[in-house]
Amino acid sequence: MLFKRIFAFPNLLIYLSILLIARYLVESYLNDKRYKPKLLIGNAQDRGSRKEQEDSFSTIKNENGVLAVLADGMGGLSLGKKASNLVVRTFLEEFTRTYNIHPIKKFLINTTYISNAKVLEFSTERNIGTTLVAVLINNGRLYWTSVGDSYIYLYREKELNLLNEQHTFAKELAVAYEAGEISQQVALNHPKRDRLTSYLGYENFYELDYSNSAIELQQGDKVILCSDGINDSLSERELEKVISKRAHPLKISEEILKIVLDKNINNQDNATVIVLEKT
Amino acid sequence: MNMERCPNGHLYNPRKYNECPYCDEKVLEDNKNSGEEESNKKSSTASNTNQNGAKTLAYYDNQDGINPVVGWIVCIEGVERGKDYKIVSEKNFIGRSEDMHIHIAGDNAISRRNHAVISYNPKQRNFMLIPGAETSGIIYINEEAIYAPTELSPYDVIEMGESKFIFISLCGQHFEWGLE
Numbered sequence: 001m002l003f004k005r006i007f008a009f010p011n012l013l014i015y016l017s018i019l020l021i022a023r024y025l026v027e028s029y030l031n032d033k034r035y036k037p038k039l040l041i042g043n044a045q046d047r048g049s050r051k052e053q054e055d056s057f058s059t060i061k062n063e064n065g066v067l068a069v070l071a072d073g074m075g076g077l078s079l080g081k082k083a084s085n086l087v088v089r090t091f092l093e094e095f096t097r098t099y100n101i102h103p104i105k106k107f108l109i110n111t112t113y114i115s116n117a118k119v120l121e122f123s124t125e126r127n128i129g130t131t132l133v134a135v136l137i138n139n140g141r142l143y144w145t146s147v148g149d150s151y152i153y154l155y156r157e158k159e160l161n162l163l164n165e166q167h168t169f170a171k172e173l174a175v176a177y178e179a180g181e182i183s184q185q186v187a188l189n190h191p192k193r194d195r196l197t198s199y200l201g202y203e204n205f206y207e208l209d210y211s212n213s214a215i216e217l218q219q220g221d222k223v224i225l226c227s228d229g230i231n232d233s234l235s236e237r238e239l240e241k242v243i244s245k246r247a248h249p250l251k252i253s254e255e256i257l258k259i260v261l262d263k264n265i266n267n268q269d270n271a272t273v274i275v276l277e278k279t
Numbered sequence: 280m281n282m283e284r285c286p287n288g289h290l291y292n293p294r295k296y297n298e299c300p301y302c303d304e305k306v307l308e309d310n311k312n313s314g315e316e317e318s319n320k321k322s323s324t325a326s327n328t329n330q331n332g333a334k335t336l337a338y339y340d341n342q343d344g345i346n347p348v349v350g351w352i353v354c355i356e357g358v359e360r361g362k363d364y365k366i367v368s369e370k371n372f373i374g375r376s377e378d379m380h381i382h383i384a385g386d387n388a389i390s391r392r393n394h395a396v397i398s399y400n401p402k403q404r405n406f407m408l409i410p411g412a413e414t415s416g417i418i419y420i421n422e423e424a425i426y427a428p429t430e431l432s433p434y435d436v437i438e439m440g441e442s443k444f445i446f447i448s449l450c451g452q453h454f455e456w457g458l459e
Contacts, residue, residue, distance in 0.1 A: 058287055
């Protein structure tokens with residue numbers, strides 16, 4: 001009797017709809033867990049033994065994905081900082097302003113050119129400039145762009161891969177050496193080896209690296225952005241060792257910085273690192 | 280892990296820092312005052328020749344980046360008579376090649392690379408002339424041949440190849456670029 005009463009016509013409808021709603025909620029919850037790739041972010045920065053911090057960095061997350069930017073300014077006084085800050089801010093502004101970024105490659109390249117124009121406008125005949133590395137991760141796909149001598153690494157399956165090329169005179173020396181124009185000694189001991197051949201704030205900068213096609217990130221992949229202050233003071237093997245640890249990216253980046261600072265290198269350059277991990 | 284993102288997009292651990300340590304450097308320094316002493320010690324023993332963390336500089340800087348001038352040599356005899364060459368802090372390599380710090384064109388008796396080095400030591404505020412090890416030509420200061428690093432004083436006449444240069448200092452006893 002009771003059974004019949006409970007499942008009588010109007011009640012049955014209510015129960016069924018409650019069940020449907022519950023199912024819908026559970027499903028959408030699982031969807032969130034399953035399909036929204038989670039990205040952990042960490043960063044760390046130190047001035048080294050310089051008077052000024054000329055590196056700038058930032059990360060931002062919205063429906064377009066995750067953007068991480070790192071810039072290493074130059075120009076002395078506080079101008080280097082202002083240049084790198086300007087570039088990072090430009091990237092953040094363009095990223096938040098654009099409702100639906102498509103195509104992403106074009107967005108990164110365009111924003112790089114906009115930043116260059118802004119730095120040039122600000123510099124007006126003073127010798128200032130900045131390097132730039134930026135990565136944008138959208139739906140688990142990695143896009144990047146780079147100017148100058150900052151670094152983007154991808155750590156995958158226990159291997160560290162350098163994604164971008166450094167625009168320094170050393171590269172041109174290597175080409176000249178391979179062509180037989182200069183001796184190895186000259187190539188390795190050139191006084192201007194470390195000078196940048198491309199940077200933002202340079203009127204006709206032509207060397208711009210970017211990802212031609214997106215890199216599909218796998219679970220456990222880590223992306224590392226760092227300025228030359230980190231890279232010059234740390235061997236790739238040391239970096240690999242730290243990055244392989246299972247820890248939150250914030251911990252890892254702090255540890256990378258600690259290793260660099262513990263080396264107590266004279267004349268340590270500004271050091272900045274951002275670590276992203278796909279989980 | 281609980282993390283905070285500051286308006287400038289820096290991530291930090293709110294349990295460790297009250298506000299973003301990367302926006303205001305003083306916060307960071309207060310938080311690790313032990314490290315502060317160490318870095319002071321470090322800079323006092325720093326050697327000038329360490330290349331390891333060289334400052335980021337552009338290759339296309341005509342004026343050698345932000346490096347301020349500390350002295351000059353002026354050609355008083357030879358092909359480039361009347362031309363001045365800037366000397367910046369620390370080592371300045373002299374040669375005929377365009378990538379030398381002090382690039383002397385036209386005098387074929389000067390080696391292409393590293394004919395000599397003029398070095399300014401900002402700590403002791405003195406200038407030294409170091410003859411290049413691989414050059415056959417002798418360098419004279421005030422008509423005296425030098426074979427080892429020799430200190431330069433203002434208005435010394437340096438003879439290299441078939442040219443003569445007069446040395447003039449800006450930094451030294453009377454003036455030094457401030458630390459900023």
